[in-house]
Amino acid sequence: MSTMNKQKIVDSVPQKGFFGHPKGLFTLFFTEFWERFSYYGMRAILVYYMYYEVSKGGLGLDEKTALAIMSIYGSLVYMSGVIGGWLADRVFGTSRALFYGGILIMLGHIALSLPGNVTMLFISMAFIVIGTGMLKPNVSSVVGDMYSPQDTRRDAGFSIFYMGINLGAFLSPLIIGKVQKDVGFHAGFAIAAVGMLLGLIVFVLTKKKNLGLAGTYVPNPLSSAEKKKYTGIIAAVTVLLAVILGITIPNGMFTLNVFINLVGIFGITIPTLYFIIMYKSKKTTDVERSRLIAYIPLFIASVMFWAIQEQGSTILASYADKRTDLTFAGIEIAPAWFQSLNPLFIIVLAPVFAWMWVKMGNRQPSVPQKFSLALLFAGLSFLVILLPAYFGGTDTLVNPLWLVLSYFIVVLGELLLSPVGLSATTKLAPAAFSAQTMSLWFLSSAAAQAINAQLVRFYNPENEMMYFGVIGVAAIVLSLFLFMLAPRIQVFMKGIK
Structure with a gap:
């Protein structure tokens, strides 16, 4: 898109109206607030x-x-963002992709809110995976459309938007966890559906007035020939999958375990292919190849970090339910409430970290050093949670403050890695693959959770010390190794800091 057209979009958006930011930030803040809430x-x-x-x-x-x-x-969910971004760039435009994604997410929550079986669960998951892939990456793109590249409010606008994400993520486990505990699961899922509906209502009622042309264009629309080509490919793949599933499922060959293993393979294979294609491309310069080599250990560190952080919604969720004393200071705690700790700590600590980096200036750690520190905190968060079993055994309920401490420590790592990783990705990406490299960054989370699908099978209360200990120590060892490699990685980054 030309600079003139970009400016035309910016000019179409009312530039004052939400804390000194474009009015459209109100629309996107509350759309994303309710989507994350749900x-x-x-x-x-x-x-x-x-x-x-x-x-x-x-x-x-x-x-x-x-x-x-x-x-x-x-x-x-993270893998589907690649498809959602492609559909927005080539077919729908970001605004329509966002809207369609919200509808699919809402339908997924509605499916869960109705009494059903495992089949209904998987139908719901399919809706939410596809819907989140269409909404999540594209809502951020629309935020960017509202600001000119020279607008000094841009970073602050994204910070306000990020606050909306974390507010929704903080409040929803408290509310829905309480409803689930008092009324039941389906009532909790119904509230999630209502949350997404509210987000869609905010978007539809305010987008025309607040967003102007932002998100309405298709950056790289498919030509007629490409439409025929991709329609044929999609039809062929759909038929092939239908035939394969039609043969394997009745014969017991395509089981849930087989599916889990396949996703695990894709989680590792897709980012590997991304690296190979970008490195070998004629569009990638020698300097950019060097930066890609520097990016590989950062990507591996990111996978290791997210493999621990994302267990907050699996292993630690089970730990909260079965191993934690849910009565504290006379209050009955719903196990889902612990899921609010991560966004709460981010809301409180993100401004502190931002101030700290500004204060330190050129004295702050390098990108590889920040990643190594993030891994150190991730490993420590798992070592902390094994201490209750070490001191009191696995047969007694654990004080909930141990879980709070574990979540707090891993958030320290997240604030060292997540925003730094996003920034480093934009700097290290080859010019011809800037958007795809950003997709690659999010695929580190997909790879991490694909690995987790295998790891979580080894957990049970009897071996929890070994489980937390092995993973925690592995993260700390990788942290030390990365810290020692940091100067060498910095050389490969070719002047990027």
Whole structure:
């Protein structure tokens, strides 16, 4: 898109109206607030819904299977962002992709809110995976459309938007967790559906007035020939999948475990292919190849970090439910409430970290050093949570403050890695693959959760010390190794700091 057209879009958006920012930030702030409210509220109780007995309103699945499904679910959500971004760039435009995604997410929550079985669970997951892939990456793109590249409010606008994400993620487990505890799972999922509906209502009622042309264009529309080509490819792949599934499922060859293993393979294979294609491309310069080599250890560190952080919604969720004393200071705690700790700590600590980096200036750690520190905190968060079993055994309930401390420590790592990783990705990306490299960054989370689908099978209360200890020590060892490699990695980054 030309600079003139970009400016035309910026000019179409009312530039004052939401804390000194474009009016459209109000629309996107509350759309994303409600979308995250619905997603994180659903996620906070979903693993319990899967493994609770039918008499308690659950589906009665084996707990290890439920934990593996949760990990695969998270992996597919991140993978689907690649498809959602492509559809926005080539077919819908970001605004329509966002809207269609919200509808699919809402339908997914509605499916969960109705009494059903495992089939209904998977139908819901399919809707939410596809819908989140269409909404999540594209809503951020629309935020960017509202600001000119020279607008000094741009970073602050994204910070306000990010606050909306974390506010939704903080409030929803508290509300939906309480409703699930007092009324039942389906009522909790219904509230998640209402949350997404509210987000869609805000978007539809205010987008024309507040967003102007932002998100309405298709940056790289398909030509007529390409439409025919891709329609044929999609039709062929759909028929092939239908035939394969039609043969393998009735014969017991395509099981849930096979699917989990396949997603695990894709989680590792897709980012590997991304690296190979970008490195070998004629569009990639020698300097950019060097930066790609520097990016590989950062990507591996990111996978290791997210493999630990994302277990907050699987292993630690189970730990909160089964190993934690849920009465504290006379208050009955819903296990889902612990899912609010991560966004709460981010809301409180993100401004502190931002101030700290500004204060330190050129004295702050390099990108590889920040990543190594993030891994150190991730490993420590797992070592902390094994201490209750070491001191009191695995047969007694644990003080909830141990879980709070574990979540707090891993958030310190997240604030060292997540925003730094986004920034480093934009700097290290080859010019011809800037958007795809950003997709690659999010695929580190997909790879991490694909790996988790295998790891969580090894967890049970009897071996929790070994489970937390092995993973925690592995993260710390990788942290030390990365710290020692940091100067060498910095050389490969070719002047990027």
